[in-house]
Amino acid sequence: MSALLLDLMDSAAGRADYADARLVHSDVERISTRNGAIDELDHTEEEGLGVRVRVGGAWGFAATRGTDRAAADEALARALAVALAQPRTRATPLAPVAPARGDWRSPARIDPFDVPLEDKLATLVSADAGMRGDPRVKVARAHYLAHRVEKTFASTEGALCTQRSTECGGGIVALAVSDGDAQVRSHPGSFRGDIAQAGHEHFTALHLPSAAAWVADEAVALLSAPPCPAERTTLILDGEQLALQLHESVGHAVELDRILGTEASYAGTSFVSATDLDRLRYGSPLMNVTADATAPGGLGTFGWDDEGVAGQRTPIVRDGELQGFLSSRESAAEAGLERSGGCMRAEGFARQPLVRMTNVNLEPGDAGSLEDLIAATDRGVLMATNRSWSIDSRRLHFQFATEAAWEIVDGERRRLLKNPSYAGTTPAFWAGLDAVCSSPEWQLWGVVNCGKGEPGQVAHVSHGTAPARFRGVEIGVA
Amino acid sequence: MAPAALDLAERALAAMVSGDGAQATVTKERSLLLRFARSRPTQATSLNDTTVELTAVRDGHVGTAATNRTDAEALRACARAADTVVRAAAAAAGTSGSYPGLPAPARARAHAAHDPETARLDPDAGGAALTTAFEAAAGHGVEAHGAWTAGEVETAVASSTGVAANDRVTDAFLKVVGIAGDGRSGYASQTACSLGALDPHVTAERATRKAACGTPDRLEPGEYPVVLEAHAVADLLTWLGTLAFNGLAHADERGALCGRLGTRVVSPAINLSDSPRYPGTLPRAFDAEGVPKAPLPLIQDGVATRVVHDTRSAALVGAQSTGHALTPAGAGDGPSPTNLVMMGGGAADEAELCRPIERGVYVTRLWYTNAVRPKETLLTGVTRDGTFLIEDGRVTRPLHDLRFTDTVLGILGRVQELGARSVLSSEGEFYGRRFATGVVCPPLRTGSMRFTA
Known part of the structure; x- marks a missing residue:
């Protein structure tokens, strides 16, 4: 061949x-x-x-x-x-x-x-x-x-x-x-x-x-559980839901084709602009995100992308500041970057490559285990396992629902709550990040239903996350 | 002589080993899609592919294997794979499965959904449409983004029960999103069985004019009367098709119409059906099991009348398939209507729909709509590419996009008036094998819709 x-x-x-x-x-x-x-x-x-x-x-x-x-x-x-x-x-x-x-x-x-x-x-x-x-x-x-x-x-x-x-x-x-x-x-x-x-x-x-x-x-x-209350409170996300939060509000938002406007008619654009590099405050200083096409086990791991660029690690957010994009050879050149980030991927033989996520990971923190994090939280809600997701075409305003939630009172996980949901705006939400669990809690979560492109393509990507805590989040929105 | 796809399906069926039944499905796709952004061409995809899918039935269990190789050895290998998996399924379950068997042959009615000119997939026609869109955008000082596509899909089903059906359709789709320098955008699209029915100039003018109409205001969250263009209505109806009319979900007691069939679920102004040969729709002769398509009323004068079935979901409730299988032997997530048609009302156009509204919202289309609680038909999503404030009966100013969180049944329950003119609306999304669908519906005015951000 x-x-x-x-x-x-x-x-x-x-x-x-x-x-x-x-x-x-x-x-x-x-x-x-x-x-x-x-x-x-x-x-x-x-x-x-x-x-x-x-x-x-x-x-x-x-x-x-x-x-x-x-x-x-x-x-x-x-x-x-x-x-x-x-x-x-x-x-x-x-x-x-x-x-x-x-x-x-x-x-x-x-x-x-x-x-x-x-x-x-x-x-x-x-x-x-x-x-x-x-x-x-x-x-x-x-x-x-x-x-x-x-x-x-x-x-x-x-x-x-x-x-x-x-x-x-x-x-x-x-x-x-x-x-x-x-x-x-x-x-x-x-x-x-x-x-x-x-x-x-x-x-x-x-x-x-x-x-x-x-x-x-x-x-x-x-x-028979009581419904999730409507209030602004402290929110802890489990790793799986945090993976989708990262996917929707960071991964897609830093795709350079969206930023440059070439996906505007379908996937949309981004609140991030090409000139935001090293300037945009994306989240709190605890926020460190890396696009890593070399992570063992990741669905976004490869030797070369689909235009022959070697898989690589690209810092996306460091200490809360935007540091990088997901890019192709064409979009990198247009944005004035020296080289492609190696993110061109195609579904099968019958679709052409697009800028896609590799493994967009939130680096672990030092908050210990999930139980440690709950113990260190006076009052709030823990939400687990995605049930519904929606975000606007600029990747700015989102609303998620999860399968289950638990109220947290005085550092203890208490009652199970049904129909949990939360909403927010991307930079404000990530600014509220004040704790990320430690490495032993960190794992890659596979996402196999990421749609983009015309004709449509479904990409397989992974996101490494550990449970994390966010302050001042609006919950019970649906 | 049998059409090429049916001939291939029958050859594939002949390769199947004996069991309690087998079906061969052949899908041949030829398509062309041109994308553009910032008034420049960006990507162009031309596709030729054929898929052979073999479904084996054994003791009420089903196994499937598929390939896009069509030589005799590939078909034999595919047949062996189907047989292997169905034997494994029967052995693992230990008891008989619930699949009632492949449907008997029935004659499907012909339609006129194939246009030879469209089937040429002429790239120059696409190039000309892009040029038209770019010129219209330039005329309004905005940039054009969008996609133009045409496709030809031939589907053949042959089964051990004697089904031997062939269907050939074409479809064409054009969408234009005009985007102004400040990010303000406007949307218009057209979908049809033939390229000749698309008017790139009209579509581009409508989209780009919307984008060039001033600086948007913000609207506080709350409940407002709303006029929805047909594209937005189609999005809601597509979700309703999945959440309410899925016969498998209904049998599982997770469907939105459980316990509500025969009762009024929406406004009496709503009449909804699945009508595969209605004028303006994208016709299909039969479903994925070869069962002929036929018109089916779903809501009459606001009263929910029935759900749709494939062979498998029908067997669970002692009913017959209504011809809504999405995959051979039925999809794991159940059947769904693919030709929804909502009847229009008396309002001449969107402007007339706006007239009684003192202060409300005009919505061109919805985006990233997702189910929050499926059984309640509770959705969330955002408006996009043309959201406006209605004041004193007319559109006055553009608005920033809004998030809605509301139930489809509630929004349709509060409908006050429908437009007289229905259009075929489609998102033009083609994941996997091309299967063009759309909803024929009018614009409407609803008494209130809940905007949450």
């Missing part, structure tokens, strides 16, 4: 100012149970070629499922045709990059595609059964996901590299219904659980069957 791409790039070199191509093969296995039955058991295999060209200032991208020379030539011709059909525009430079060369593989101790289906199903069925003791639990579900992507990348600048990544994980969810109310509880996170760039060992380590009983019990308990 490398020879095919090299030939194709030779052919493109005289017809485009720049071209690259990706051959991608992916395998996905999705399994779900529902109330004891196998609800979903799918295996999807996909392979194809995506060719991207730049003629003048216009990009063209064409994708085809074929992987032979004729298909590749036809895709190149289509990419050139669509680039040429667009209105003429000025050519902006691309930030320089050393041609990517080599091979990269993510670690996977146990290949999930080698594990017998029976073993996976046995775990899921056991977890599912463990949630169905109380008749008020109307729906119990257990999920498994394994995802393998192999790709070869080449460019007219001499890049040729291969990569292979493996992702695996799962989760459980119980839905309880009574008297017109419906409450849900998930573990270890909502939206199919927690996925990591790892082998089957990650799924095994989730110990889903042993969590089934408390997940169901809490879903039922929420039915």
Whole structure:
């Protein structure tokens, strides 16, 4: 396949100012149970070629499922045709990059595609059964996901590299219904659980069957819990909800394509501007955020991004001040940065790369464990596990709801509260950050439903977080 | 001679090993999408792909395998994979599954949703549309952002029960967001089965004019009477389709209409149906199980009449599929209407809808809408690209965007008047395999909507 791409790039070199191509093969296995039955058991295999060209200032991208020379030539011709059909525009430079060369593989101790289906199903069925003791639990579900992507990348600048990544994980969810109310509880996170760039060992380590009983019990308990009060108070977020808070109000806000306006008609723009670097006070001095494409286990970890830029660590916020962006070669050059942040990623072969998050992590603090943090909090609310999220197109005003909350009184976790929600404005919310738990509480949370782009693409990213405390937050808003 | 997609589906079906039934689904997509921003082209995606999905049924269990390779060996391998997974599912469950079996063949009605000219996917037509948008924006001193797209999708279903169905559709979508130097924005879009039905000049003028109309004010949170353009109404109705009319959610007792079918749930002015061949919609002949699409009333004079089903959700309540399967054998999250149509009323246009309002809000579209408590149809989201203050019966000034937190049933329950002219509204989102959907609906005036920030 490398020879095919090299030939194709030779052919493109005289017809485009720049071209690259990706051959991608992916395998996905999705399994779900529902109330004891196998609800979903799918295996999807996909392979194809995506060719991207730049003629003048216009990009063209064409994708085809074929992987032979004729298909590749036809895709190149289509990419050139669509680039040429667009209105003429000025050519902006691309930030320089050393041609990517080599091979990269993510670690996977146990290949999930080698594990017998029976073993996976046995775990899921056991977890599912463990949630169905109380008749008020109307729906119990257990999920498994394994995802393998192999790709070869080449460019007219001499890049040729291969990569292979493996992702695996799962989760459980119980839905309880009574008297017109419906409450849900998930573990270890909502939206199919927690996925990591790892082998089957990650799924095994989730110990889903042993969590089934408390997940169901809490879903039922929420039915009779008092509602979250409406007030301004101290808020502690668990790691999973904090991961989504970070994703929505920091990760997307520092994507340089949004900042420069090229995603304005769909994903939106940002309250951050390109001139805010080293100036914008994003949050309190405890806020340290890093985009890290080298973090072991992260879904945003890779050898090279999809325009051949090596995976790297980029400081985004240091001591509360904006220090960096998520960027591509084109957006970095336009913003006057010396090099790309290596954030161009595409879903499969049939989409072109976009500026996406890698692993955008909040660095751990020194507040100890979650229980230490609760003990150090006189009054407030702890919220856990995302249930709903919404943020405006500038990534400024957000509103989240979680599955569960607990009131905190005199340093103790007290009553369970249902229908928790909170809202805020990004810099004001992060300015209220006054404690982050320590390293042992820090973990990467996989997010596998990040949508962006037209046609739409779903990216897999991770966020490293430890539970953290925020002062003066408006809760009970919905 | 069978269409190419159906021929491939039948070859794939023939590769399946014996069981209690099998279905082959072939989806062929050709599409072109051009994006633009700051009155410049930014990205262009041309796609040719074919997916073969094989579903095997055994003892009430279902297993699926899919590939985009179509040679004989690939089809055999895909068939073996489907058989392997369904056997594993049956063995792991230990008892019979609940899937009632693949539906019997039924004749689907024809539609006229394929336009050969659109199917050419002519990139020059897209380039011309972009040029038109850029010129309109320049005329108003703003920049144009947006997307133009056209696609052709052929779907074939062949099953062991004798289903042999083929459907071919085209769709076209153009949206323009005009953005002024101060960040003020305006939105307009058009969706149709054919490119010829789009008017880039009209769309661009409407969007860019909205962007160039002054400095926005802030409005305090609270409840205000509101005029919603059709795009905003469509967003609410799409959510209602998911939260209220999903037959699986209804069977689980988590649906918003549990215990409320046959009762008045919204204003008597509301009449909502799923109508796959209604003028202006994006027609489909059959659902993902090959069950023919047919018109289905959902709300009549404000009274909720029924929910929609695929074969699986129907079996749970002893009903029949209504032709709303989203995947072969039904999606894990249940069925959903894909051709919602809300009947219009008597107001000539949005201006007439504004007339009785002393002080209220005019909303062009909603954004990042998400369910907070699905059973209550409680949503939150923000207004975007054209929010205005209504004073003394007319639009007076632009407003900064607002967050709403309110129930769809409540907003529709307070509807006072509907516009006479319905339009097809779509977000033009194409995640995964292209499946164009939209809602045909009019603008409306509701007595109040709750804005929380």
